Amino acid sequence: MDLSMNCLLGPTGHIPQFLGSMENLKYINLSGIPFTGRVPSQLGNLSKLQHLDLGQVDYSGLSSMDITWLTKLPLLQHLSMSGIDLSMIADWLHTLNMIPSLRVINLVACSLDTASQSLPYLNLTKLEKLDLSYNNLDHSIASSWFWKVTTLKYLSLRLNQLFGKFPDALGNMTSLKVLDLSENNLNKTGNLKNLLINLCHLGILDLSHNSMNGDIVVLMEGLQCAPEKLQELHFSDNNFMGTLPNVVGEFSSLNILDMCNNNLVGLIPLGLWNLVRLTYLDLSMNQLN
Incomplete structure (x- = not known):
């Protein structure tokens, strides 16, 4: 019905x-x-x-x-x-x-108001999609229960005031195709490269509207497991630094690349011209020359 x-x-x-x-x-x-x-x-x-x-x-x-x-x-x-x-x-x-x-x-x-509950035993072993966007979680992202659910293909936590360091368990989420962490208070990217490198099915990654301040080169290196599967990268409104690496040209399926309002410097890499499927590109509000 x-x-x-x-x-x-x-x-x-x-x-x-x-x-x-x-x-x-x-x-x-x-x-x-x-x-x-x-x-x-x-x-x-x-x-x-x-x-x-x-x-x-x-x-x-x-x-x-x-x-x-x-x-x-x-x-x-x-x-x-x-x-x-x-x-x-x-x-x-x-x-x-x-x-x-x-x-x-x-x-x-x-x-x-929270997703940091403890579960003595996880029964949700078939869960593929979890969307908790637009709530009031307001706690450390690492304390959340869903990092145990390694079957997830889609995880959206948009606009939840989450903060802190990414848990090592993110590296075990090898089935993830969509990861949306936008519009939170995430600013610690130290271990993110080592976690992303295991996510070989990732197609959409949205880290926009946070306070992330890592080197954009390091972040891009973390996406090298299966670069041909990436379709959308949303990194706008952060504090990413460094020069956009030429390796971005290896993301051959990329449709959207949004890097606006960061602290990127240097030249726009020639590798961008290899992205023949690109339909949206925003590099505005940086220090590119």
């Missing part, structure tokens, strides 16, 4: 409880419907459900104080609750950890 992006609010504006009686449903998409009120626990009756998307577009109106009903959905693979206020649920991770079938978790803008 896909009713997404409509205005099917009914007389109350709430998600109807009777949906919990449709016990054969495997797929529900109610995203973009501007519901208000609480998410009904009756959805926990849908024991055959594999896909549940309740995501809100305007990030307002829906809330939940209890998501333990999700543990009654043993086949659930895709969960999206973006824009739903979950600020009153401290144990959200432990609840989700009881659903080992999960492959996608989307909790964008859910007013979560």
Whole structure:
């Protein structure tokens, strides 16, 4: 059942409880419907459900104080609750950890205040996509629980006030294809090269809008595992220094290269002309000559 992006609010504006009686449903998409009120626990009756998307577009109106009903959905693979206020649920991770079938978790803008919970045992061994963007995590990035999930292919932590040193466990995330750490307070890049060099499937890396101040040459050397797979590099609004190396010309699949507003110096490397798939290039607000 896909009713997404409509205005099917009914007389109350709430998600109807009777949906919990449709016990054969495997797929529900109610995203973009501007519901208000609480998410009904009756959805926990849908024991055959594999896909549940309740995501809100305007990030307002829906809330939940209890998501333990999700543990009654043993086949659930895709969960999206973006824009739903979950600020009153401290144990959200432990609840989700009881659903080992999960492959996608989307909790964008859910007013979560931490991802540094400890897990005695990780059950999310099939998880491929995790999006915790636009929350209020505001803690050391190294203390986060998700570094144990080596099956992740997509990890987005955009705009979370995360800070500190990257954990060594990042080097074990060898399945990652998309890593978005933009708009945080990350400034320690000392070990980043040695961690990135193991991420041989990486296609998109977004480090923009942080306070990173390392040598751009060192960072580029960390992306040499499979340079032909890189498609997007977003490094704008940092304090990266040094001269953009000619090795950038080896990133043959690159579509986007955004280096604006850093402290790069010297010549624009001739290797750039090898990037025949490039559609967006921004080197503005540097000291290139």
